[in-house]
Amino acid sequence: MxxxxxxxxxxxxxxxxxxxxxxxxxxxxxxxxxxxxxxxxxxxxxxxxxxxxxxxxxxxxxxxxxxxxxxxxxxxxxxxxxxxIPKKIKYKPPNQPQYNQDKTSEFIIKLLQFLVPLAILGLAIGVHHYTKSS
Missing domain, CATH: 3.10.120.10 (Cytochrome b5-like heme/steroid binding domain)
Structure with missing residues (x-):
């Protein structure tokens, strides 16, 4: 220059x-x-x-x-x-909690541990009423 x-x-x-x-x-x-x-x-x-x-x-x-x-x-x-020339500001995303696959898996397992026995109980009651009424 x-x-x-x-x-x-x-x-x-x-x-x-x-x-x-x-x-x-x-x-x-x-x-x-x-x-x-x-x-x-x-x-x-x-x-x-x-x-x-x-x-x-x-x-x-x-x-x-x-x-x-x-x-x-x-x-x-x-x-x-x-x-x-104004400095370019690099975009910084806001802090957010990270998606935790392990916690999601734990929740699904606990939900299934609750729902599966209920489904079996409901099925058993349904079969019992069906056989009793026949």
């Missing part, structure tokens, strides 16, 4: 967010893609929606070709001051 390169804040880049003036931040670099909006295969809305933030994930998720990666170099205008 030479000393003559421009360094922009995210706030400065965010001001370039319309079809007549569109800048993107990709991989720490700032690109003025205004002249490419009409030619972008995904349409200009895709590029315009990526302004005002770090668009690296958007760019990478699409799976751009090597040609597209080479082409973007012609739109380079400078670097982004990374300290102005």
């Amino acid at each position: 030479g000393g003559d390169e421009k360094v922009f804040t995210l706030g400065q880049v965010s001001e370039h967010n319309n079809p007549k003036d569109c800048w993107l931040v990709i991989n720490g670099k700032v690109y003025d893609v205004t002249n490419f909006l009409e030619d972008h295969p995904g349409g200009d809305e895709v590029l315009l929606s990526a302004t005002g933030k770090d668009a690296t994930d958007d760019f990478e998720d699409v799976g751009h070709s090597d040609n597209a990666r080479d082409m973007i170099a012609q739109y380079y205008v400078g670097e982004i001051d990374v300290s102005t």
Whole structure:
């Protein structure tokens, strides 16, 4: 990186967010893609929606070709001051009790120990009443 390169804040880049003036931040670099909006295969809305933030994930998720990666170099205008980009917060799921297969098995066994004798008793009573009434 030479000393003559421009360094922009995210706030400065965010001001370039319309079809007549569109800048993107990709991989720490700032690109003025205004002249490419009409030619972008995904349409200009895709590029315009990526302004005002770090668009690296958007760019990478699409799976751009090597040609597209080479082409973007012609739109380079400078670097982004990374300290102005908000840090991504990694999602941390809430603490929840773990599913315990052993406790579930214990519950099923206890339930069966209660229900099976009841079923046998019910069957015995039913057979007894049936044979008595015949």
